[in-house]
Amino acid sequence: MRLKEESSEQKLRGAYYTPLPLAEMMVKLFSGNMQIKNVLEPSCGDGVFLDAMSNTGIIEQFDLITAIEIEDDEAIKVQKRYESNKNLKVINQDFFDYYEEYSDKKYDLILGNPPYIRYQYLEEEQRALLSDILTSQGMKANKLINAWVGFMVACVNMLSDQGKIAFVIPAEILQVVYAEDLRLFLSNNLSKISIITFEELVFSDIEQEVVVFIGEKGEEEKGIRIIELNNLDDLKDFDINSNGFQKLQHVHEKWTKYFTTDKENELVSEIRNNELFHKLSDCALINVGITTGNNKYFSVDKNTVEKYELESVVRPLIGRSSHANSIFFTQEDWMENVNSGKAAYLIDFPETPYDEYPEKHREYIELGEEKEENKGYKCSIRDRWYRIPSIWVPDAFFLRRNNLYPKFVLNRCEAVSTDTMHRIKFNDGVSAEKIMLSYYNSISFAFTELCGRSYGGGVLEILPGEVGNIFVPKLDNISEDKVRSLLEKVDDIVRRNDDITKALDLVDDKILVAELGISKTLCNEARDIWKKLQKRRLKRS
Numbered sequence: 001m002r003l004k005e006e007s008s009e010q011k012l013r014g015a016y017y018t019p020l021p022l023a024e025m026m027v028k029l030f031s032g033n034m035q036i037k038n039v040l041e042p043s044c045g046d047g048v049f050l051d052a053m054s055n056t057g058i059i060e061q062f063d064l065i066t067a068i069e070i071e072d073d074e075a076i077k078v079q080k081r082y083e084s085n086k087n088l089k090v091i092n093q094d095f096f097d098y099y100e101e102y103s104d105k106k107y108d109l110i111l112g113n114p115p116y117i118r119y120q121y122l123e124e125e126q127r128a129l130l131s132d133i134l135t136s137q138g139m140k141a142n143k144l145i146n147a148w149v150g151f152m153v154a155c156v157n158m159l160s161d162q163g164k165i166a167f168v169i170p171a172e173i174l175q176v177v178y179a180e181d182l183r184l185f186l187s188n189n190l191s192k193i194s195i196i197t198f199e200e201l202v203f204s205d206i207e208q209e210v211v212v213f214i215g216e217k218g219e220e221e222k223g224i225r226i227i228e229l230n231n232l233d234d235l236k237d238f239d240i241n242s243n244g245f246q247k248l249q250h251v252h253e254k255w256t257k258y259f260t261t262d263k264e265n266e267l268v269s270e271i272r273n274n275e276l277f278h279k280l281s282d283c284a285l286i287n288v289g290i291t292t293g294n295n296k297y298f299s300v301d302k303n304t305v306e307k308y309e310l311e312s313v314v315r316p317l318i319g320r321s322s323h324a325n326s327i328f329f330t331q332e333d334w335m336e337n338v339n340s341g342k343a344a345y346l347i348d349f350p351e352t353p354y355d356e357y358p359e360k361h362r363e364y365i366e367l368g369e370e371k372e373e374n375k376g377y378k379c380s381i382r383d384r385w386y387r388i389p390s391i392w393v394p395d396a397f398f399l400r401r402n403n404l405y406p407k408f409v410l411n412r413c414e415a416v417s418t419d420t421m422h423r424i425k426f427n428d429g430v431s432a433e434k435i436m437l438s439y440y441n442s443i444s445f446a447f448t449e450l451c452g453r454s455y456g457g458g459v460l461e462i463l464p465g466e467v468g469n470i471f472v473p474k475l476d477n478i479s480e481d482k483v484r485s486l487l488e489k490v491d492d493i494v495r496r497n498d499d500i501t502k503a504l505d506l507v508d509d510k511i512l513v514a515e516l517g518i519s520k521t522l523c524n525e526a527r528d529i530w531k532k533l534q535k536r537r538l539k540r541s
Helices: 010-012 020-028 048-055 072-081 095-102 124-135 146-159 177-189 230-239 255-258 260-272 301-307 331-339 357-370 432-439 442-451 464-468 479-497 500-513 519-539
Strands: 038-040 062-068 088-092 109-112 159-172 191-196 211-218 225-230 277-279 284-288 314-317 345-347 398-401 410-411 421-426 453-458 459-461 471-473
Touching: 010 109, 020 048, 020 159, 020 211, 048 062, 062 072, 072 088, 072 177, 095 124, 095 146, 124 146, 146 159, 146 177, 225 255, 255 519, 260 442, 260 519, 284 453, 284 464, 398 432, 410 432, 432 471, 432 479, 432 500, 442 500, 442 519, 459 519, 479 500, 500 519
Parallel strands: 038 062, 038 109, 062 088, 109 159, 191 225
Antiparallel strands: 159 211, 191 211, 277 471, 284 421, 314 345, 398 410, 398 421, 453 459
């Protein structure tokens, strides 16, 4: 964990300034709306949204604009720049403090770019105020919550009956678990939600994918719509009404589902209710991989094993996605990784007293202490920092972060994995090979994209609970011989790094259509969903 004093000032402030063209597009959406009298900018920074109002000529349209900024220097600069604007008031204050004092105030328009500050970087008072804002609305407050979540909740509460909010926020709102309470809160408190996404990064100085969130209060609920743009240049011909609204479900859910059409969502719902399918969590325990606290130290190559005579305390390791080149991880696969110099061993020091450790083992531990490998948080809280807890051999692995698709790999050599992969332990009586084959089809691949999240750089990240929500076909009545024969063909496709759609074609035709009676049309439609979401994600790579 990085301490506050070690972090950059920008990270502590969460200040990533909005490009002017984007701010201008946002304020133009409200040009000429005579119902908007009072405007709030809760974190004005360098005043880019005020500049946008000035440049577009609508700054005088409003009766009162209140701009709040926590940083003294920024507030003073903005105040001086707009001192001739009598309808503009700049307040040098933390917005959370302002909200605590004036939460009953109502605004017709609230817009801006709230700070992206992680919980651990907030001051104690800010944490308490953030917690109060969330819990007052029946939401959970935890250490994963970011400051921008509190800004959104507070600002929605300050909207007038027909009020509107327009924020630049992280694209995390669409999918992360810690924002699920926020998504439900917004769906319950806003009649219209529009989300504008960008295929290219908007902020040049950070790898942070953002969206423009536009919400409106009102009596008639319209739902949600998502407008996808390539980059800021597309704002020139931008039409927010180019997409219609979809009905918004008032449940804890990811909003990435709204990237698919109503028809596609009906197909997904049909699969979820189809007795021929079940979730992976119905078949297995899905757990995170081993948390070593320091993968670089505990994952070692053959030379290190030999140098420190670690042969008696190491286990076969599948440590990275590059180690998994097939759907079976065999002894031969592991030895290939070993001989190619990969870190293919995991050190598992025993419970025996330290004094009884061989000299070479103690030498390796002392080397780690010299390099302060023991100072990391996970290692430092252990009774013996060099002993990794919760090591067990799984039946299979599921890759956590992926490019084209997540691999599901059977463990054939008693290997273990770090937290770069999830560990799968099949339920009693479950055929590992049948579950493995049931994953490699178009329908299940569509669910991987729906259940996972775009991590950045085109990567698909999928967590254990999300893996468990992937629907796979039931293969109980399929013969073991047929399953094994098809698995070998799928494995050959993966080993040769061939087009994975060849494997999907094979399982779609031979299992879903021929054995289970699922229509080829449904398989094709599911394939389209997978490719559509995959393409959107990969464009960010």
